[in-house]
Amino acid sequence: MADHTLDAKGLNCPLPILKARKALKEVPDGGTLEILATDPGSVADFEAFCRQTGNELVEHSVDNDVYRFLIKKAAA
Amino acid sequence: MSAEEKSMSIIVTKGSLDWAYPPFILATTAAAMGVPVTMFFTFYGLPLLLKKLDLQLTAAGNPAMKMPMMGGHMGLPNLLTAIPGVDAACTKMMKNLMNKKGVASIEELRELAIEAEVRMIACQMTMDLFEYSLDDMIEGPELGGAATYIEVATKSDINLFI
Numbered sequence: 258m259a260d261h262t263l264d265a266k267g268l269n270c271p272l273p274i275l276k277a278r279k280a281l282k283e284v285p286d287g288g289t290l291e292i293l294a295t296d297p298g299s300v301a302d303f304e305a306f307c308r309q310t311g312n313e314l315v316e317h318s319v320d321n322d323v324y325r326f327l328i329k330k331a332a333a
Numbered sequence: 334m335s336a337e338e339k340s341m342s343i344i345v346t347k348g349s350l351d352w353a354y355p356p357f358i359l360a361t362t363a364a365a366m367g368v369p370v371t372m373f374f375t376f377y378g379l380p381l382l383l384k385k386l387d388l389q390l391t392a393a394g395n396p397a398m399k400m401p402m403m404g405g406h407m408g409l410p411n412l413l414t415a416i417p418g419v420d421a422a423c424t425k426m427m428k429n430l431m432n433k434k435g436v437a438s439i440e441e442l443r444e445l446a447i448e449a450e451v452r453m454i455a456c457q458m459t460m461d462l463f464e465y466s467l468d469d470m471i472e473g474p475e476l477g478g479a480a481t482y483i484e485v486a487t488k489s490d491i492n493l494f495i
Contacts, residue, residue, distance in 0.1 A: 269435040271362040275445050278365035296435075309366045 259291035259327060260284050266295045266323060273299045274306050277328070281312065284330045289315065292326040299324055341491040342371045344482065345378035350388035350424060350439070351398075353381055356495045357442035363491075364449035371489070372446070373482045374474070375456035378495075379463065382455055382470045386440055390424040400426060447473050454481060 263280040265273035273294045284290050292303070300317065303326045307314040313329040341363045345356045356378070360370045374382055381388075392398045393414040399406035400423075413419055431438070437445075446453075453474040460466070460476070467476070486492045 267435045269437075271358050271365070272435065272437050275361050275365050275449075278449075306366055309368075 260288035262291040262293070264293050265299070266293055268294065269296055270298050270302065274302055277303070277306070277326075281328070281330055286330055286332040288330050290328045290330065292328065294324045294326070295322060297324070299326070303328070338367075338369075339490040340369045340371075340488065341493070342373065342482070342485050342489040344492075344494045345372055345374045345381060346376050346495065348377040348380045348388070350390040350427060352495070353388055353439045354442075356493075357381075357439060357446060359493065360451050361442055361445045361449060364446065364451050368491075369452075370446075370449075371452040371454065371482075371485045373454045373456065373477070373485070375459050379456060379459045379465065381439070381443070382453065382474050383465075384469065384471055386443075388424075388439055389420060390427050391420045392423055393420075400430070443471070447471070452485075454485075 261280055261284050263276055265276055268276070273292065273296055277290065277292050280290055280292075292299075296302075300319075303314060303317065306312075307328060311331040313331065315327040315329050317324065317326045319325070341359075343356045343360055347353070356372060360372055363370045380386075391414055392409040393411055396408060399408045409419070409423065414423075428438075454477040455467070455470060455474040457476045457478050467474070
């Protein structure tokens with residue numbers, strides 16, 4: 258189970274990333290954030306977001322057009 | 334903050350509904366990725382700082398603007414855009430479409446930019462030229478000129494003109 262879940266379904270670029278950034282603030286260091294999105298562009302974007310910010314994209318999957326990302330928050 | 338701290342500046346020169354998107358999308362996303370951002374609002378970009386936004390769109394002179402309609406894509410001949418009410422209808426259509434597709438409004442993105450501590454500079458010369466005062470603007474922007482921007486730009490890794 259993730260520490261937090263963000264439902265970003267129906268939102269388009271760049272809202273899933275912006276809301277994920279805000280949600281990550283509520284997650285403790287080393288904790289996890291689960292994001293659900295329907296924007297197909299969010300796959301490449303969350304990969305880039307994690308590479309740039311140093312947070313770890315632990316896993317991502319797709320089920321019924323819903324993308325699920327699990328991000329582990331890096332220590333600040 | 335990112336391991337390799339990069340910064341970005343954007344010169345915002347256009348204030349129509351469609352052109353307002355790229356600078357605010359890039360500024361908010363960069364800020365979310367730990368990249369400090371400065372936006373310099375000049376000429377027609379300056380009114381994007383007004384308290385109340387009423388952004389409009391025109392298809393005039395924009396043959397690439399084709400809206401999805403009845404399974405296809407439809408443009409609008411330049412001549413028709415001169416008819417009163419046509420631009421307003423286009424604007425309404427675009428806003429409805431954006432809303433339907435989950436695209437943020439400019440008001441929302443601007444709010445997120447402020448929240449993310451994006452630095453905003455209002456061009457003093459444009460303020461004078463178009464007779465605006467800081468009282469007309471949202472809280473937050475500072476005043477500055479070309480030299481203020483150049484100083485920022487020399488220290489930024491990414492400098493965009495939109």
